[in-house]
Amino acid sequence: MATFGRDDELRGARFTDADLRGARFAGADLSGAVMRGVELRGVELDSPWLFEDGNVLLVNGVDVLPFVEAELNRRFPGRAARQAEDPDGLRAAWTAVEGAWAATVARAAALPDGTVDEAVDGEWSFAQTLRHLVVATDIWLGKAILRVEQPFHPIGLLYSGAEQDGHDTSVFTAGTPPFAEVLEARAGRVAMVRDFLDGVTADELAATRHNPHAPEREKTVRSCLHVILEEEWEHHRYAVRDLDAIEARAS
Numbered sequence: 001m002a003t004f005g006r007d008d009e010l011r012g013a014r015f016t017d018a019d020l021r022g023a024r025f026a027g028a029d030l031s032g033a034v035m036r037g038v039e040l041r042g043v044e045l046d047s048p049w050l051f052e053d054g055n056v057l058l059v060n061g062v063d064v065l066p067f068v069e070a071e072l073n074r075r076f077p078g079r080a081a082r083q084a085e086d087p088d089g090l091r092a093a094w095t096a097v098e099g100a101w102a103a104t105v106a107r108a109a110a111l112p113d114g115t116v117d118e119a120v121d122g123e124w125s126f127a128q129t130l131r132h133l134v135v136a137t138d139i140w141l142g143k144a145i146l147r148v149e150q151p152f153h154p155i156g157l158l159y160s161g162a163e164q165d166g167h168d169t170s171v172f173t174a175g176t177p178p179f180a181e182v183l184e185a186r187a188g189r190v191a192m193v194r195d196f197l198d199g200v201t202a203d204e205l206a207a208t209r210h211n212p213h214a215p216e217r218e219k220t221v222r223s224c225l226h227v228i229l230e231e232e233w234e235h236h237r238y239a240v241r242d243l244d245a246i247e248a249r250a251s
Helices: 065-075 079-083 087-109 128-145 179-199 201-204 221-250
Strands: 208-211 213-218
Touching: 065 079, 079 087, 079 221, 087 128, 087 179, 087 201, 128 179, 128 208, 128 221, 201 221, 208 221, 213 221
Parallel strands: none
Antiparallel strands: 208 213
């Protein structure tokens, strides 16, 4: 089976009458891709960046993004508030996040032992997803907003290539920590966000901070919080998707 990686030059490539059945694109940049007369039965597209400003996704000439957005908001009550602008709106948005995750963590805990460490299609397991959200909080609240010099909890799980963004990965725990420890670390970070939002003011939301991935660029405190909320909802969607798959396999 042919494999193409980051260094392969496929920009502008043309596939004519090619058989791509079962092909898998992970972390690929398909911006501006055009498909004409293609067979798309059973195709799955998953991209957390679909709803960035200016994006369109045309299917037979129809921009389907507004329909996808509305359906996701219906499936995940509270998701629509993730871009709230004022303190009260952000507090309500975080309350919705906490409620959604509490129900999903309870669902995962009720499944057979080991389920939380089970990966689906090479994605992060449920426990790994929670560990990554610990890191997301540490980066965007601890490092960016609060400007803590070393904000990372050792149980966190960083994305591939984090060193290239200037993050010290030596502080992180190797292996698979007990799920109880993951839950404890996660609860602490959830409380950190809640406590910050409880006292935040409109003026503080408008203050600027350095982007933790690109320090030469500035973001407002509000936009940093929007990133946290986006991370929460996207990874919650992944977690629910994978729990559905695990339960379907077991039935």
